[in-house]
Amino acid sequence: MNQEEAGVSVENKPPIEKHEKKKHNFSKDQLLTFVRVRFPGHVKSYPFLIGKKNLHYGEKVVAMSDRGMAVGYINSFPYEVKFEEKMLPVRSISKSATDDDVKEQVENYKKEKEAEILAKRLINKHNLSMNLTHVEFTQFGKKCVFYFTAPARVDFRNLVKDLVSELKIRIELRQISVRDRAAAVGGIGSCGRQLCCSSFLEKYGQVNLRMAKAQDLSINFDKLNGVCGQIKCCIKYEDEVYAEKKKKLPKDGSLVTCKNGDQGKVLKTHIIIECFDLMTDKGVRKRYNFDQLLERNAKFKMPGINEFEHISDETGTVIGFEEFKVQKADTLKSELKEIEEKEKGFSDSVFQELFETTSIKDNLLS
Numbered sequence: 001m002n003q004e005e006a007g008v009s010v011e012n013k014p015p016i017e018k019h020e021k022k023k024h025n026f027s028k029d030q031l032l033t034f035v036r037v038r039f040p041g042h043v044k045s046y047p048f049l050i051g052k053k054n055l056h057y058g059e060k061v062v063a064m065s066d067r068g069m070a071v072g073y074i075n076s077f078p079y080e081v082k083f084e085e086k087m088l089p090v091r092s093i094s095k096s097a098t099d100d101d102v103k104e105q106v107e108n109y110k111k112e113k114e115a116e117i118l119a120k121r122l123i124n125k126h127n128l129s130m131n132l133t134h135v136e137f138t139q140f141g142k143k144c145v146f147y148f149t150a151p152a153r154v155d156f157r158n159l160v161k162d163l164v165s166e167l168k169i170r171i172e173l174r175q176i177s178v179r180d181r182a183a184a185v186g187g188i189g190s191c192g193r194q195l196c197c198s199s200f201l202e203k204y205g206q207v208n209l210r211m212a213k214a215q216d217l218s219i220n221f222d223k224l225n226g227v228c229g230q231i232k233c234c235i236k237y238e239d240e241v242y243a244e245k246k247k248k249l250p251k252d253g254s255l256v257t258c259k260n261g262d263q264g265k266v267l268k269t270h271i272i273i274e275c276f277d278l279m280t281d282k283g284v285r286k287r288y289n290f291d292q293l294l295e296r297n298a299k300f301k302m303p304g305i306n307e308f309e310h311i312s313d314e315t316g317t318v319i320g321f322e323e324f325k326v327q328k329a330d331t332l333k334s335e336l337k338e339i340e341e342k343e344k345g346f347s348d349s350v351f352q353e354l355f356e357t358t359s360i361k362d363n364l365l366s
Helices: 099-126 157-167 178-185 209-214 239-248 321-355 360-365
Strands: 031-038 046-049 060-065 068-074 079-082 131-138 143-149 170-175 255-258 263-270 275-280 284-289 293-295 312-319
Touching (some): 060 099, 068 099, 131 178, 143 178, 157 170, 209 239
Parallel strands (some): 284 312
Antiparallel strands (some): 031 046, 031 068, 031 079, 060 068, 131 143, 255 263, 263 275, 275 284
């Protein structure tokens, strides 16, 4: 596993002090064990060195975030990465969170809610077009960050002045996207599970309507959109599979020639089962397995639908499927046989090395 796959990169690590020196005791290519820790209200998780600590997925820990020492939870299993200079500085988990640590975190949460109520009241007072999502105290309570979404730029200078006069600390207002809001706040998706963006996804939002159309999904935004109001990130999970399957099939409406000599117009493709329905030039509707396709974009004259005296439907049988199934079974058997022979050769060599004999057969005969 390399650094990009493991998520150990400069961009994903918590920001550090400018004067922090890059001193370390790690050697090049040394294997380091990391876990990823997510802090409440953070959009992303961060890698932390655990060494030989016995920590579990979901366990609450105390670690240094960019907002100061905070309680977070482990949201990955341990993984190993070879050390490189660009990984510096490497952060480590301070300890497992105790009841006192969790209690202190709850107290901070109460303060953040009080600040949120105050900010919403002042936003209404100034009649600003912005939606406050959540509030965080950073730098050990010396700074308060207010996160919000808005359709356009917002002049909140007067709001900042009122917040500073009320809270007597440094104030920062940060505009985020609706996806960032869902990732930071969290929630439950339509599948009944925790949101992907707030649990394990490091990069999210790289999804579009084209992916939904490629999967033949109904363009119903009530079902396509997630809790953030945008297209669900999970639609991307199967996009690669659908793209590979579609390469095997002809396009809807195209003229094709099949291996059995049938010619016609493609009425519909069934991506999951890798079949396509064809209206032949004889007026028969048939269903073919993808491997029965001989020629795409064939050049012949296709009669109009009204030119047929009658149309029959024979889509109950998939032409070529049984032959394809037998061929796949034979291929699988040959692959398994090859694997067994390799395993047998490996076991023979191991026994030969152990017992210092020329072969297992000679050993058995003696």
